[in-house]
Amino acid sequence: MTDTTLLSPDTPATHIVRREDYLPPAFWIDTVELTFDLDPAKTRVLNKMRVRRNTAAGTEQALRLDGEDLNLARVLVNGQGATFKMDNGQLVLSNLPVDDSPFELEIFTTCQPEKNTLLSGLFTSQGTFFTQCEAEGFRRITYFLDRPDVMSVYTVTLRADQALYPVLLSNGNLIKEGQLEEGRHFAKWHDPFKKPSYLFALVAGKLVAREQTIIARNGKEHLLQVFVRPGDLEKTEHAMQSLIASIAWDETRFGLHLDLDRFMIVATSDFNMGAMENKGLNIFNTKFVLASQATATDVDFGNVESVVGHEYFHNWTGNRITCRDWFQLSLKEGLTVFRDQEFSMDMAGSDSARAVKRIEDVRLLRTNQFAEDAGPMAHPVRPDSYQEINNFYTLTIYEKGAEVVRMMHTLVGEQGFRKGITLYFERFDGQAVTCDDFAQAIADANPESELTRLLPQFKRWYSQAGTPHVQATGLYDEMAQTYTLRLTQTLRPTPGQSDKQASVIPVKLGLLTRSGQAIPMQLQGEADPATLERTLVLSEAQQAFTFVNVAQAPVPSLLRGFSAPVVLHQQLDDEELEVLLEHDSDPFTRWEASQQWAQRIIITAINDGNDTPELPPRFTQALSKVLNDPLLDAAFKDLVLTLPSEAYIAEQIATVNPQRIHTVRQALLAQLAAALQADWQRTWDLHHDTGAYTPDALSAGRRALAGKALAMLTLHSSTAEDTIWPGKAYQRFKDASNMTDRFNALSALVHARHPLAAKALPLFHQLFKNEALVLDKWFQLQASAPDLDGDILPQVQQLMKHPDFNIKNPNRARSLIFGFTNANPAAFHREDGAGYQFWADQVIALNAINAQVAARLARAMDAWRKLDEPFKAHAETALQRVAAQEKLSKDVREIIEKALAPAA
Template sequence: MSENHSDTPVVIHRHAYRPPDWLVPTIALDFALDPQKTRVKARLQVKRNGDHNRPLKLDGNNQKLLAFSVDGQDAQSQVKQEKEGLVIALGGEAHTIETEVEISPESNSQLMGLYASSGLLCTQCEAEGFRRITYFPDRPDILSRYTVRMEADEKAFPVLLSNGNLTLEGKSENGRHFALWNDPFPKPCYLFALVAGNLAAYRDEFITQSGRKVALAIWVRPDDVNKTHHAMNALKMAMAWDEKVYGREYDLDQFNIVAVDDFNFGAMENKSLNIFNSRYILADPDTATDADYDAIAGVVAHEYFHNWSGNRVTCRDWFQLSLKEGFTVFRDQSFSADLGSPAVKRIEDVRSLRAAQFPEDAGPLAHPIQPDSYIEISNFYTATVYNKGAEIIRMMHQLLGAEKFRKGTDLYFERHDGEAATCENFVAAMEEASGVDLTDFRHWYHQAGTPELKASLKWDGATKTSTLTLSQKTAATPSQPEKQPVVLPVAIALIGKQTGKNLIGEQLLTLTKDSESYRFENLAEEPLLSINRHFSAPVTVENQVSPEDLAFLSANDDDPFARYEAMQQLMLDFMVARVRGEQVDPKTVINAVEKTLTNKDLDNAFIAEAVILPSENMVGEKLDIVDPKRIAEIRDDLRKMLGQTLEKLWRQAYQSCERPSYQYTPEAVGARRLKNVALSYLAAGELADAPSIAWLQFEKADNMTDRRGALDVLVNGFSPEREKALTAFYERYKGNALVIDKWFAVQAFSTRPDVIENVKKLAKHPDFTLKNPNRARALIGSFAHNARAFHDLSGEGYRFVTDMVIALDKINSQTAARMIAPFGRWQRYGSDRAEMMQDALKRILSTPDLSRDVFEQASKSLLPNKA
């Protein structure tokens, strides 16, 4: 059955929710697995839900119906086949429905449902993939107990995995074998999982707080077992952390993870059988960067934490997606912060939020974390739902305090265990457990846009008093012209302008109105405002601070994040002023960077983060009309000035951060980070020996972080070492898909003027394919976020990405839809670029048989940003 949009695609509305007409307490599945033709038999025990006479509706597409019976009687003639499912009228209260269908995993390029990946058969059912496996009421509020039997050729598929416990396995006829799995916990069909293939396991065990042994296994291709140790260590740490921090113990006797090469997402939390994109499992020093190691730990923890925040308590409907995702991102961020530097982790998380979510909030695709409607649910797996959702949970944690927040989560898990819940259920549990009224806080769930927080601090030297006025405003977004004030927990301090001392400690001010003033008395000296410390609220801050005062705060603020913010604001203000044509002196910026580099009290990881310039896209967000070429020139000029003026310090930092051998420890990770930042500044300064330093690092490197750091530098230049490094990197790693993804991405992100021509050539490279989401994201996705190249005035960047989106939509519409967002920013650019971007969107929309995923993103991206 077709998945393409019609002329009038169906819009799903949050307020139209209605409980299911029929429940499915149990389901038994029988798979005869084959890559070309898999047969699936399903036996559903269905039960009428409430007093009504509505028929049973079963969702389904891309499958051939072979048999349909009701209570053992053939009923195929009674079934009405609709565009996306089956409908049958039933009397009575309960029935047994049996179906048999045929599906083709090998031809399933959408990677939703049951599909083939590098010799494996595996599933992805969130959000609506189960309907591609068998006919079923595919919605998250129908929880069923699953029994699964799989049969397959034993030589091709020696390992057969599903959810729950393995209860029986044995031989069948003609070289086939079978396995029977039973999951005792009721779950929605989006958490169903199946994997079959030639896999090897790295095994371990975990002893829970109550003394139970849990058998752990990470299943990968046999040659990759030695790359799973880091992921296993992360899993065990996450299990222990969840017990300690949230009191959540694992509930089965085994926990399996499988890594697959072709996957639309990062990973999937299927009950007891997590399926991962291999990039978030496989790691060794030669092939994975420090960032890869960090990401693996975070994603492994995230999917494990879902066992409670997503599986045991699931979503009533997809409008509640942030109930599980925002909460679980907050949990995995907290876990990662506890493993390393909380300050650096907070900086990384906020940088990601600003890079992806803030532009989303400011564009035509803006939506609340609980959207009001959608055409295709896969389009709402967004930075807003995940990252802003996490910030909203973090604000709740701050407002209630750790102890009351924990009481709230305990009550939430206890009250809704085994249920499909809502965001309102979560907030209500927090209110009841803490005694704190969160009525106004609920605006965050239903209101799109990033609030702007304005701060004004006035000093009265005669009375030694300061008055702080805070005000908030959220700009109009599509379909939301009027905004309510939201609850903003604003962490502040007052830093003495002469001594640099914190005069009042940290205070949490809760702004609930449009504007409010706060008075601070008996201050020993005139203060500077340290605001939104540790990024206490997901807002933009407008605070008129001189460059000199920002530099002072960057050197003296006692909150690491606020210190970082001051440095970033100083750099950003300078670049924005230069882009606008103002003549501003770079000396304050250079001196502030110098002070940070020479501060012996700061660790290397923090220094590295603080001295990186804000991105070209961040500069663009501060301008009414974005000129990518001018922004790139100004940013390059500042990097060059910093590289040349502070050459001695960059060289000292580079040399002091050298290590004799690779270690993955916080100290070693920080040293490598600063070392590679220093190298990038030496190259930006156009110092004659920079390419040879980078080439030597590339050749000597005993780890991917240093090798990739050197390649990043060389690929942006014109030295002979550039081609040598690219060739050597490719020859060393050809055949390793995850590392070759890096080779494609680093070239797509290049700052050279010939990047468009190079990317076009790479799209024709024998190793490039649109069939693998990682490879498509590495080249097309990276290029689309390379502002200076994508927005080249020739329009070639727009045409290339448009061509790729149209081609990719025929193969994998979810991945294609995620490439469209950069076009939606057309209103921020001059008329020449804006017209070309609109034309690109119109060309996408005029494509015959366009998917719903891409249709929704492209059509919304053409709309005005405002209501």
């Protein structure tokens, strides 16, 4: 089915893929034997397949194989020349058996990996071959039914020059290797498990490996390998330990075991994604593998652990059971994000560290995914249509999808969820299925649960775009000693969806007295004993819940643990927020009280046109109590003392002036630095000496809080023209024994715009000029520095000429260009529109090199319609300029078209 868009009369018709048009494949491919003769300029690929017709799909259809940028040399059916034609890039074969008798199909093609700047399919990076086949990259390797519901057993033979490519890897188990003539060698791999083509992988090059053998709970021995380029091996210990921990956790938590003789991770610096879960051969961006005390921050160590876990957990939730079609992408991604979040929380150890991880995940969701829900790219967790599937690897699919799974977990409980996962694998192992299949399995395993009772309605989370808004109002009846909580839900129109229906929203809550004690909660009509915490289920547009035996007017503590991905509106005064911040037993709600209080102060100042508001003494006193509370975790204090970001504040305002948001927030930040100066000094004294480096949650929290204290003291000293703390920051930068402390000190100088930053930045570059990932930090820090009279854009433009900048490397492009457009709103949104013109220049440049990276950059303008003038007019001009490009990739065109389409 095709559709036309409305950019210009010359815009070609755009192919729209729709979920409702899904049809089963006309053929099945049972086995695939691939032979690669690897050469950067001309790789030869022999593809032998055992194919049979899917008679359930009809007997008249031709076999249509996807292909892209391939040179076709030969097509044989059962060893004989075949009649075929090319149709819109597809290889079409007719006159095939009409029954389901299997036949042999042989296709010989060549491709040019060294010219593949898209980094999709087979490509080279620094002399090494890599693949990236999700979502539709396999068609750039050979002609195939490149769709996730066609699952095959693969045998792969790799042949290459042994001196240039001594390591030859593919999926599964190594079954044979040996020498060939003329200095060449081969390796043969077999994966016994059926998989879709997007999970195929090969790697060939000069690599070294950290290896470890483990014994699983079932007594089976497995070889674990982490492959990197020579010189990086010392930075792989944390990745290996994270992999071992992931394997043990999945066995313990869900009873899922490693199913291959070996498990391999390979790192490359040229990669569009963070990592890829290819069966048994995970290919990673170096950012999520390499970590050492000298080169990686605590955040980097945490990300390595999380991403290694995520990709390993895909072995079952994504590989053993995969997606029927790409509309079901959240079936594997949302579920696996939930699993990696749980893994990271369990690895954190203490309850407070678990809470910090939860808050960090919620902060990402609310700042970025809620913005996606409110913008032109809003789409359901299970989308209805797309032009380019690469554009739907989004926070909605991943993070909101994880929240949908988490709500199921809340509604059926930990044991119920475990039973549901077990049933899911019993039913669907080795199959390609849907989000509905997963939800039904969880419900069927828990027949008495609220999820089962409300399942058809609950599944609206998969089909409706947008973020529900929940309005909460409370009424206390002193005579009757009852408290009635009224909850109302609304869901605003989104592009293509105007008719919204009520969702199933679990609301975890507690009630507190004004002095902070928990109040027992018993609903009217209940005979069960009262509890201190419970979960209400909001399933109608409006519901009221009345609690009895409430002796005094309570302070409601709602949406504990962020029990549903909604925007909660409630009218709490400063006193009530202070009660929650100081006394609530739920860490998320305590943090949320600080954020709501700060947000109210900032937005009130913006609405009043007051660029220099004053922080209320009550607010600073409350934060001082948190900062000095010896019972609170340092990482939690760091989160509470962090003001809402400029991007999050922008989401709360109807018409956005990014300059004003920045001005107000910076003014309050400076006041917070000054008002709590003594507290910051005390905090620094208590936490700056962290001892021998370990990346555990407790130590990382201490370093984070020490870094926050140093940044605030440096900011205040810069404002007060005091050189003591900037000097201490510079000394800390030079003397630090780990990257976290060093980079925190450098960031303190840069974000305070202190002259010592100009001295520290070149020194940092000199120290780490041979460390690519560290240089990414160096570029990004400068791109995200606070703007002074428009000086950041010229600095970014100058940095693009730096010898170490390479726009073809996704990590480097993201560090500098995205660091400016996405992480520095006040510098990017200039009144003269120069930031938008820079954005357009880079989207156009990247479009010609790597469409996926260009499309991600294009999304920096999703919220342009919310901008105040003159920003809005300049933004539209830049968008129209990109739209007018003749050779715009479908990746970028879809983003731009939706941005320019009339608002919902």
